[in-house]
Amino acid sequence: MAETPTARRRVLVVEDDPVINQAVADRLAAEGYDVLRAWDGPDAVAVAATSEPDVVVLDVMLPGFDGHEVCRRIQADRPVPVLMLTARTDEADVLVGLGVGADDYLTKPFRMRELVARISALLRRVDRAAELAGRRALELGELRVDGPARRVWRGEEEVRLTPTEFDLLLCLAATPGAVVTREKLLAEVWGWDDAAGTTRTVDSHIKGLRAKVGADLVRTAHGVGYALETGGTP
Incomplete structure (x- = not known):
């Protein structure tokens, strides 16, 4: 029960x-x-x-x-x-x-x-998303992330993200430039402790996030995870 x-x-x-x-x-x-x-x-x-x-x-x-x-x-x-x-x-x-x-x-x-x-x-x-959204607004190179308002801009243009894409971005933005493993993303964003066989979920959502904020800002560490880059390089 x-x-x-x-x-x-x-x-x-x-x-x-x-x-x-x-x-x-x-x-x-x-x-x-x-x-x-x-x-x-x-x-x-x-x-x-x-x-x-x-x-x-x-x-x-x-x-x-x-x-x-x-x-x-x-x-x-x-x-x-x-x-x-x-x-x-x-x-x-x-x-x-x-x-x-x-x-x-x-x-x-x-x-x-x-x-x-x-x-x-x-x-x-x-x-967990309620906790993440309470973080202060972040300025990350071209990206501006307003956690409490759950809004994102690249330059002057607002980027419309799904709830999960926004939570993924917040998780990556907590440590800009550092690779976050798929397992950690599953634990932080989805709350899954056992990540066996579920990493494709992360990959699918990352594709959507990358398409919206720009492929140059979300770096893939093959076989490990992803990182948010703020310098505009792939």
Whole structure:
């Protein structure tokens, strides 16, 4: 059974397959979560708007409109961590989901234990993000990062980041120029203690961050991690 604080967390499960929807809802309820359910795109957006869930478990393929559009609309209304469920492993498909504001993804078929662990990790990330966002504004070469306001500028142009991209940037900005390992990023941003097999999540989000702030500012240390450069060199 989940700890008492988890019982106050609300999860919206969006899945058009009734068997999977019921199975996920039953497992999360058994873990102590308050579970809400939806079966199509429009219903998911409506339920999210009225119930304000703490996390959303979202299937990509849905009637009405797909999970990517659901995620886009939910995030435009109110930032909330989203775990996407996908039957595809194509990296481009995953990047589309991350680009519209998803925080993590699971490929079907998945184990319920892993689903519960990912949700718990997402909620820990939200709690850690609140701490990171409280840091003072940072001036890093061309970059200006306002932690409390969660806004970023490169030069005079504001850069629009997803919640996870912003948290990654803050983590890298804490030690400019120094390489931060993938495992540390997982622990600091997502709250995952066991990083085995999950570093692709970091790589996917870093691609999105690099595309927005500039490839020259996010350096890859192959096989290790990433660093935020402030001098404008690749």
